[in-house]
Amino acid sequence: MIKVTAGADSPERCSQAFTVAAVAVASGVEVSLWLTGESAWFALPDRAAAFELPHSAPLPDLVETVRAGGLITLCTQCAARRGIGEQDVLEGVRIAGAQVFVQEIMADGVQALVY
Template sequence: MPNNKLVIKVTAGAEAPERCSQAFTVAAVAAASGVEVSLWLTGESSWFALPGRAAEFSLPHAAPLPDLIESIQGAGGRITLCTQCATRRDITEKDVLEGVRIAGAQVFVQEIMGDGVQALVY
């Protein structure tokens, strides 16, 4: 496979459920396929970094977000919450799901500039 890392930035949350679900689904499928996945939660998707919030999300005929998150992390994928987005929502490291890190634009740029990286924004 020529590209060995996929970085996905999801900006959509419950207000754009199809776009949101698509980002998580693509991340989970890629991770299950052996691709190194980095999923960035920004904007309204930031809320899904909190325990219980993904369970509140519903979209007919779509996999539940908690299952997709578990699949991503279980396959070694990384989930990152944007620093500025977290700050605007008063979310701290102690608030987020286990395994979710908070990082900023510098880390995002480092990730997308690596060799063999593909980046998607939803």
């Protein structure tokens, strides 16, 4: 499980989280990526395309890798604060809250990283 709180406000932390998630998916690891805080915007179509960080993999590619082989969840409260609804997010992105987060984190063998 990877929880990313940073977005364009902290591009290095944001990129690190998505990079680790994508590499883990590519390595065959089951990945659950949680978008919270400013990273919530990357649940929307085309938002990742506006993100730029020199010497890092393009964020749209990282998002697609995670979406194709992992699970992406947008925090319920973070979505609500930004006016984001289920009809707004990328296909395959779910919106869920703390109860689901705790259930996932408490599962046997789950390790968490927070960025």
